[in-house]
Amino acid sequence: MFGAHAAKRARTDDHYASSSTTRSDIWHSDGSLVLQAGTTLFRVHWSVLSTHSTVFKDMHSTPQPNLSGPTVEGCPVVELHDDPLDLENVLRVLYDPTIFLQQEHKFVLVASLVRLGRKYNFRTLWKAGVGILETAIPTTLDQIDMLRENNYQVKGIINHPGLFVDILGLLRENDILTLLPCAYYLVIERYSMRELFDGVARGDGTTATLAPEDLRQCMLSRDTIIRHQCEAGYSCAWALSAPASTPGLVRTGNVCSNIAACTAMRASYMSRFMRHPSLLPASPTSTQFIWRYGFCASCREGVVATIKAGRTKGWEDLPGFFDLAPWSELKNEE
Structure with a gap:
């Protein structure tokens, strides 16, 4: 591909200069190769690509057969099956790494x-x-x-x-x-x-x-x-449990001082939950929510403790809810 004769280069130059392709503004006059993505051409340097990419380094170091492949201005053309915007973004960063100094980036660049x-x-x-x-x-x-x-x-x-x-x-x-x-x-x-x-x-x-x-x-x-919200150990388990009428049924060991009211509060919350289900593994404990429902001091402390423990358990179990491995086993594949 990279050993084209001058006559062949002239012919292929005419071809690639036609209206079927467009030159990107990433066009270095001293570049040593032309990358083509779709109909967009980029003139860049083997040295820049090889320094950062083992794929391009291997490509450059591999001897090429003496075939009359396409060229532009004497540079071999390497066709890539990528989105031109992806290639443009990567090349801009390679030639101007100060882009990383910006505090925020467009998602398309990332x-x-x-x-x-x-x-x-x-x-x-x-x-x-x-x-x-x-x-x-x-x-x-x-x-x-x-x-x-x-x-x-x-x-x-x-x-x-x-x-x-x-x-x-x-x-x-x-x-x-x-x-x-x-x-x-x-x-x-x-x-x-x-x-x-x-x-x-x-x-x-x-x-x-x-x-x-x-x-x-x-x-x-x-x-x-x-469905897991109200199961034992999760954030809403308190809503299906009865107020403690004897010592030891809540974390503090205290008994409910108003069983009728606190039972009604639990029923009221469950009614609201059924109408508007929440996703609580990652929602913060709401002090205002606890006070708004008017629990007695003992039940209030028990509800706060249940929600706190349930949030932790919900977060630990979060990967499993999405059929993924546990947090400790999740790795990124490069």
Whole structure:
């Protein structure tokens, strides 16, 4: 491919200069090869690509047969089966790493770093893309509490409607398993059923939609989480338990001072829960909620303790709700 004669080069130059291709503004006059993605051409340097990518390094070092392959301005053309925007984003970062100094990045840039970073073993770019995602997606209960307090405005990525849907698809596509449980959870918590099925308008005329397998997982897991809420050990277990009428039935060992009222409060909460099921493994304990329901001091302390323990258990079990391995076993495949 890379040993074309001058006459052949002239012919292929004419071909690639035709209206069927477009030159990107990433066009270095001293570049040593031309990358083609779709109908877009990029003139770059073997040295730059080889320094950062073992795939391009191996490609460059492999002897090529003396065939009259296509060239542009004397440079061999390497056709890549990638989205031109992904390639453009990666090349811009390679030639201008100061882009990483920005506090926030567009999701499309992060996606490009992850996709092509993994495909061509741009190891530094892969790590950078995953690092930005790790900044955006919580991996602890405290972090998800902070995200909710911040109205789901993530750090590191410029927010747009449907962002969590886009992130979930990227994580699944590239086996970034460490972030998957929380990404799934944020999708089913943040978006309505209609949005899950019909997609979320991003605001630029496009729609963020779940892949069929992700939609199926979200629906099954949402049902599983709701059904687990009131089971022993989880956040809403208190609502199906009777107030302690004898010592030792609550953590404090105290008895309920108003069994009729506290029983009614539990029934009232369950009635509300049945109408509006919540997803509590990652929701913070609400002091206002406890006081609003008017429990006696003993029951109030018991409810707070149950919710706190249930949140911890819910978070520990979160991967399993989405048919994933436990937290300790989740690894990212590069």
